[in-house]
Amino acid sequence: MKFARLGPIGHEKPAVLDDGTYFDLSTIAPDIDGKFLSTGGPAAARAALLAGDLPKLEHAESLRIGAPISRPSAVICIGMNYAAHAAESGALPPEIPIMFLKTPNTVVGPNDTVEIPPTSTKTDWEVELGVVIGRRAAYLASPAESIRHIAGFVAANDLSERDFQMNVSGGQWSKGKCAPGFNPTGPWLVTPDEVEYQNLALRSWVNGEPRQNSSTADQIFSVDFVIWHLSQYLTLEPGDLVLTGTPEGVALSGRFPYLAAGDTCEIEIAGLGRQRQSFVPASIERHQNA
Structure with missing residues (x-):
């Protein structure tokens, strides 16, 4: 899977990229961070994507691309x-x-x-x-x-x-x-x-x-x-x-x-x-x- 964060600095939305389309992960987690990665976030995102439960991220092509992880501790x-x-x-x-x-x-x-x-x-x-x-x-x-x-x-x-x-x-x-x-x-x-x-x-x-x-x-x-x-x-x-x-x-x-x-x-x-x-x-x- 390809995870991304799109939007203005400090207001990025978590997303997953699948076959050229960005899907909004906000219903799964508020951000792509240590908590998301260590508590089953990627598996939950995969399941939601396969089930068709993730909405497309509107106007993704026009959004700034942020770092794909929020600020790390180190x-x-x-x-x-x-x-x-x-x-x-x-x-x-x-x-x-x-x-x-x-x-x-x-x-x-x-x-x-x-x-x-x-x-x-x-x-x-x-x-x-x-x-x-x-x-x-x-x-x-x-x-x-x-x-x-x-x-x-x-x-x-x-x-x-x-x-x-x-x-x-x-x-x-x-x-x-x-x-x-x-x-x-x-x-x-x-x-x-x-x-x-x-x-x-x-x-x-x-x-x-x-x-x-x-x-x-x-x-x-x-x-x-x-x-x-x-x-x-x-x-x-x-x-x-x-x-x-x-x-x-x-x-x-x-x-x-x-x-x-x-x-x-x-x-x-x-x-x-x-x-x-x-x-x-x-x-x-x-x-x-x-």
Whole structure:
């Protein structure tokens, strides 16, 4: 199944996409969140859809597409999980997963406009497979258990400010990862039965020019291993988002310019959809008065 959230920011309606038509899930649940995912929401939605009990979402084609999950309690990220990306970053492939965090308020719609931070000089793109947790995961016994805790998969753009990340970080990466809007997510949350998640094509473009072109088959640490590994050190809650790393082809490589106001970035993951962001200067006054 493909779940989505459509509508203005803060007023998104939960929906399911079936054969090109969006159906309103408001009668099943108020939102697509940890509670929905962990208490049988997807099964209830499937049954209602098959029974013909879900109304079509009116004017869906004209609605903004929000992130397909409401704000998670945590966004956990894995760094340098593709050997070629580690190499273009000037590092050896890691022997154990590298973990860092993004703040939950970075999660925005897949096509929302993104503001470049006022002092940014090195805003970068990163297409990534995102994993949405559907059942609490703590101290899993083996990677084989991971899939039982996964609600589905999303496309995500792990936007990064490399100067903040590398040079003013104090040794931690998260300063370069947490600007508002730095995690466009979606358009859909796709359930595991529809996703061959360890063999998905990932691509990105800037201003229409190709950048990244790889596959999750090239990951150093598989999705199952990542979820198991993280569960040994923290508890993953329903609705949490785990980003599993980006392949080569980013501006950090030195082969491409960094993003600037007026640029557009597109990312796509096979079966999970495509997204497109336009970049503009940050409005300090808007953020201070929000």
